Amino acid sequence: MPTAIAVTGADLVLPPTDPATPNAAVLADPAARTLDDSLTELRRLVDRFGHVLVVCPAAAPAAVAHRLHTVRSLLESDRIALVRTDLPPLGTAVLVRQLRQLSACDFSPGVLASAARLLAHYIYAGAVLGSVSRLDRVPVTLGSHLKSWLPGANFAVLAGPTPRIVRVGADESDFTGPEFTTRLLIARGQLATEWPTTALAPRWSVAGPVEETPLPAGSPAWWGTPKLVEFAAYLPDLPVLHQLVASVRRETCHWCGMELIGDRCGFCAAPLADAAPVQAGPTR
Numbered sequence: 009m010p011t012a013i014a015v016t017g018a019d020l021v022l023p024p025t026d027p028a029t030p031n032a033a034v035l036a037d038p039a040a041r042t043l044d045d046s047l048t049e050l051r052r053l054v055d056r057f058g059h060v061l062v063v064c065p066a067a068a069p070a071a072v073a074h075r076l077h078t079v080r081s082l083l084e085s086d087r088i089a090l091v092r093t094d095l096p097p098l099g100t101a102v103l104v105r106q107l108r109q110l111s112a113c114d115f116s117p118g119v120l121a122s123a124a125r126l127l128a129h130y131i132y133a134g135a136v137l138g139s140v141s142r143l144d145r146v147p148v149t150l151g152s153h154l155k156s157w158l159p160g161a162n163f164a165v166l167a168g169p170t171p172r173i174v175r176v177g178a179d180e181s182d183f184t185g186p187e188f189t190t191r192l193l194i195a196r197g198q199l200a201t202e203w204p205t206t207a208l209a210p211r212w213s214v215a216g217p218v219e220e221t222p223l224p225a226g227s228p229a230w231w232g233t234p235k236l237v238e239f240a241a242y243l244p245d246l247p248v249l250h251q252l253v254a255s256v257r258r259e260t261c262h263w264c265g266m267e268l269i270g271d272r273c274g275f276c277a278a279p280l281a282d283a284a285p286v287q288a289g290p291t292r
Contacts, residue, residue, distance in 0.1 A: 010111040011120055012057035014050075015104055016064050016072050019097065019224040022105045022193075025244065030108050035062065038075040046079050050088060059087045059117035061274075063104050063124070066094045067145070067230055086264055089121040089275045096145070096167050096231065097224035098195050098238040099133025109246050115253060118266030121274025123253045130252070132186050132212075132241040134166040135231050136176060138199050142232030146171045162201060164208070165231075176203055185212035190241040195223040197236040204239045212241055 014033040015021060021032045033053055038046065053060045064073055073090075080088045093100055106127050110120055140148050140163050162176040164183055174183045185208075192214040194204050205218050228234040243249055256269040263278035271280045
């Protein structure tokens, strides 16, 4: 039985890549549900699937994270993992879909939960913005702030894995992309630009056509403006994702006993004792 992947918003659920990709469970907004309702909701998921991974963006309202921690504590369950991520909304949705893909494979719940940090490193998530004046989740130089006041100035911003900001149409040479084959997904806000399709995709040697999806509800707040086109370059193929995760040495958490990869348990967040972080790379 696959480990259940749950999310805190319906906009984090992208269409499946194939019929074998499981769907994600969308948890109700705490503001619209009582604590008892939230308890029942997660208890049913645990009873049905055995283990549940809840992906909760770091930018989610504090009430959402607080409710999740409260429910897990009240259920006294060690079968619920809270996966936090700093990725922007579209990148988070891509990560959720990759976890859904891998949940149908032969990975244990502990490996799957701890794999989220590894997978996030290979998602190149960014946006084209009409202004960076209110952007506070990516370091912005004084020069970029000043240039954002120029009429018609657009900025290409990469949130991760390495933050970068360049002015579109100026020197874009520093806006380097992944050194492995990716697909590109975009979501259009209120900015009229084709830069991700006409300039970024060829520069990053994106495979296949550029895909489009509706803009996640949280994107304007995350990027500080509704005038944007969000994008994410990602590893699309399940065999590559499987190899990436399977190639990392597995350990046993000294605290909760779950299997893990990397340097931290995905269920109890305990660090791996006396070990350095382990990382693998995808194959072209």
